[in-house]
Amino acid sequence: MAGWNTMEIPDQHGRVAVVTGANSGLGYVTARELARKGARVVLACRSEARGTEAGDRLVTEAPGTDVECGRLDLADLGSVRDFAAWYPYDRLDLLINNAGVMALPYGTTADGFETQFGVNHLGHFALTGRLLPVLLATPGARVVTVSSTMHALSNIDIDDLNSERRSSRWIAYARSKTANLLFTHELARKAAAAGADLLAAAAHPGYAATNLQTAGPRMTGSKFSERFMLLGNRVFAQPATTGALPTLYAATAPDVTPDSFTGPSLAGWRGAPGRAWRAPWTLNDRAGERLWEASERLTGVAYEGLKA
Numbered sequence: 001m002a003g004w005n006t007m008e009i010p011d012q013h014g015r016v017a018v019v020t021g022a023n024s025g026l027g028y029v030t031a032r033e034l035a036r037k038g039a040r041v042v043l044a045c046r047s048e049a050r051g052t053e054a055g056d057r058l059v060t061e062a063p064g065t066d067v068e069c070g071r072l073d074l075a076d077l078g079s080v081r082d083f084a085a086w087y088p089y090d091r092l093d094l095l096i097n098n099a100g101v102m103a104l105p106y107g108t109t110a111d112g113f114e115t116q117f118g119v120n121h122l123g124h125f126a127l128t129g130r131l132l133p134v135l136l137a138t139p140g141a142r143v144v145t146v147s148s149t150m151h152a153l154s155n156i157d158i159d160d161l162n163s164e165r166r167s168s169r170w171i172a173y174a175r176s177k178t179a180n181l182l183f184t185h186e187l188a189r190k191a192a193a194a195g196a197d198l199l200a201a202a203a204h205p206g207y208a209a210t211n212l213q214t215a216g217p218r219m220t221g222s223k224f225s226e227r228f229m230l231l232g233n234r235v236f237a238q239p240a241t242t243g244a245l246p247t248l249y250a251a252t253a254p255d256v257t258p259d260s261f262t263g264p265s266l267a268g269w270r271g272a273p274g275r276a277w278r279a280p281w282t283l284n285d286r287a288g289e290r291l292w293e294a295s296e297r298l299t300g301v302a303y304e305g306l307k308a
Helices: 025-036 048-061 077-086 115-130 132-136 148-153 169-194 210-219 224-235 247-252 284-301
Strands: 016-021 040-045 066-069 093-095 141-146 198-203 261-266 268-275
Touching: 016 025, 025 040, 025 048, 025 093, 025 247, 025 261, 040 210, 048 066, 066 077, 066 247, 077 115, 077 247, 093 115, 093 247, 093 284, 115 132, 115 284, 132 141, 141 169, 141 247, 169 198, 169 284, 198 247, 247 261
Parallel strands: 016 040, 016 093, 040 066, 093 141, 141 198, 198 261
Antiparallel strands: 261 268
C-alpha cells in the first residue's frame, strides 16, 4: 500500500457505483475519482439541489464522466426504500456507505432512532439490505462502509442502541462507528457462509478537513467550538483528497480482503492507505450477530439473499 494514490485505481469502465453523501467532502472526492476511472456513479444525496450542483461540478472537473443524482435521506427509512426502488441499473459493483453525522446534539430520525445511530448505521444497514439483490447479481461486488478511529471510544450497548440512558454526543458517535465495523464484520461472515461473491470492507479517513466537524457546533450555536474545529481542520487535518484514499483503496484495490479495515498509515491520521487498527470488540461474532438481529428488527429489512 505504500505511496498508493488515485493513479493506481484500476479501470472502472462498465462498473456502477453508489456513493452516499457524495455532494461534498470525502464522498464527493470518492465519487469523482471513481468517475474519472470510468465508473458510472450515482451521487446519493439528501438534498436534490446540492446533489445536482455537485454533479455539475464533478462533470466540470472531470469532463466526459457519467454521473447522476438520486435523493437519499438516511434519516428516513421511507427515503431509503424509495431510493432502492428507484435505482435504475441491473448491476451494482460498488456501494460506498460514506455519509454520516458526527457529535450532534441528541435528536431523533424520522423513524424515532437516535440521529447518529440512525443515520450512520441503521440507514446504511437498510440501504445495503434493499440493494442486496442487485449486489448479489453483480460478480465481485463490494460494500465499503466508512467508520472512524473514534469508534475506539466506546463499544455498542445492545440494550441502549438509541443512547437513551447515556446521551453523550461523542459516545453516541463512537457507538455508531463501532456499529459500522460490526456491520462489516457480520456482512463479511454472512457472505462467506452463503458462498456469495460479495466483499465487505471498511475504511476511515483519519483526520480529514470536511464540514463534518463543524455541523455539531453549528447546531448547538457554539461559536467557540466551531472556530476550534475550523482551526483544527486548517492546522492538523489532511485535505479531503487525501482523506478519501482509504475508501478508494478499499473499493478498488485487488488485494483487499473481507472485513479488512483501511486507514491512513501515519499514526492513523494522515498519509497513504494502510492497514488500520480496530478495537477487539469490532471483531466479536456474537456482538455482530446481536446487532444484526436488532438492525433487522428496527429497520424491517431482512437480508434474505444471505440466509443460510
